[in-house]
Amino acid sequence: MRHFWNALILIFSLILQSTVMHFLGIMGVVPNILLAAAASVVLCSNSPMQALIYGLASGVIYDLAWGRVFGIHALIFMYIAVSLYFAADYVYKKNITVCVLFAFLASLLHDIIFFAVSFLLFGKGNFLYVLFRIMIPAAAYTAFIQIFVYMLVKKVNRAGERL
Amino acid sequence: MSKFFKSKLFIVLIIITVVVASLMMISTAIGTPNFITNAVEFVVTPVSRLFYSAAGGVDNMFTSASQAGEYRTMYEQAQSKITELENQVREIDELRAENDRLRAILGFKEYNNQFETVAGQITAKEPGNMYADLKVNRGTNDGISKDDVVITDKGLVGYVSEAGNTWCKVRTILDPSSSVGCIVGRTGDRAIVEGSTELVDSGKCNMLYIAKGASVATGDSVETSGLGSIYPEGILIGKITQITPDVQGLYNQATVEASVDFDKIREVLIIVGKKQ
Incomplete structure (x- = not known):
């Protein structure tokens, strides 16, 4: 049953991400609620395989709705999910700060990989400007949103929580 | 670490990466099959539309409330601008008629x-x-x-x-x-x-x-x-x-x-x- 709710949370996050979140942007920076939800679900999953499937599923729904080339987000989300799962293994504290830090890193990693792909495709972009003006503020905003998303996901996954 | 490379998870990661990478190449060449995206959009579009309109409405409400004073000044400025523009429109109408006449005379193809x-x-x-x-x-x-x-x-x-x-x-x-x-x-x-x-x-x-x-x-x-x-x-x-x-x-x-x-x-x- 919790898998059903997790799937629903991911789909709902994607819809919120492409509609409501744009109106909540601060100085043009929008948080990545889908990534926050995916990270929360991964941190609450019981096995690395579950984390992999959740990461892959989040990326696939993103690609189906918005992907310019099907599969880019599926792979990025999957690898971030598996990395997060193993990173969480090294953390023993049941602490929301850890989750927030993970969301920050996941968002930063996602944006950096995406910028690299974009740079390879179009050959333009000022990395340092984008890093300080967009990526870091977006990661911080995502980390803040993560507090609420994680609390919701944790409630849904109470039986199988890991952190 | 060597345990990870021999694990089932690592093999699954590699298989999925290869499959998705192949799909990426196919979708670059022929695009994502329309029937899949159509099916997804059939469900997502009405919900998205609802959320987008609702969020836009709420955003407008807050913007309007916080900018009431500014709007009053803008309204007064707009009133005087309207009078000025009405005069300009009359002038433009005359110029347009003249322009059409001259274009016809010169034989320009009408755009x-x-x-x-x-x-x-x-x-x-x-x-x-x-x-x-x-x-x-x-x-x-x-x-x-x-x-x-x-x-x-x-x-x-x-x-x-x-x-x-x-x-x-x-x-x-x-x-x-x-x-x-x-x-x-x-x-x-x-x-x-x-x-x-x-x-x-x-x-x-x-x-x-x-x-x-x-x-x-x-x-x-x-x-x-x-x-x-x-x-x-x-x-x-x-x-x-x-x-x-x-x-x-x-x-x-x-x-x-x-x-x-x-x-x-x-x-x-x-x-x-x-x-x-």
Whole structure:
């Protein structure tokens, strides 16, 4: 049953991400609620395989709705999910700060990989400007949103929580 | 670590990576199968539309409340402006009639700027901060096809990059992959307006390849030049806000603020053909 709710949370996050979140942007920076939800679900999953499937599923729904080339987000989300799962293994504290830090890193990693792909495709972009003006503020905003998303996901996954 | 490389998880990761990478190559060559995206959009579009309209409404409400004083001043200014503009309209009507008469005399082929358009509502914006695609609730069922140009009453929005049955994806001029041939209204200088990762969140684009001798200035209006296969000429893109001279290079650069407010955009017009 919790898998059903997790799937629903991911789909709902994607819809919120492409509609409501744009109106909540601060100085043009929008948080990545889908990534926050995916990270929360991964941190609450019981096995690395579950984390992999959740990461892959989040990326696939993103690609189906918005992907310019099907599969880019599926792979990025999957690898971030598996990395997060193993990173969480090294953390023993049941602490929301850890989750927030993970969301920050996941968002930063996602944006950096995406910028690299974009740079390879179009050959333009000022990395340092984008890093300080967009990526870091977006990661911080995502980390803040993560507090609420994680609390919701944790409630849904109470039986199988890991952190 | 060596345990991980021998684990089932590692094998699954490799298999999925290979499968997805193959799908990526296929989708680059032939595009994502329309029936899958159509099925997803069939479910997602109505929900997205609802959320987008609701969020837009709430946003408008807060904006209106916080700007009441400003609106009063704007209203008073607008009243005096209306009187001034009414006089100008009368003058323009006279000039237009004279222009038509002179064109007829000179034998110019009449350029009909009236396009056949389909109105659509924005249902979603691309997630993330570095891209700027939009989704509109009109598709091939409404006569929309790939590469149709999308505008608003303020100016150019972009073009249809993908069209499903009941939805279409619009690649905006702010997107880093977008490139539009343009002309500066005042001077007639040609250049190219390109989206940029750094400017996408501020509603601005780069204007490249401005000839060194061009006398463009900040505040100049930039329109589509009609060069290229997508955009017709004469659609307003925006205004030049900054010029960056390149001392060593062959061309100057400028920043163009789009005339369309992409943060507040709700409805668009999709050009499906020219009126007969």
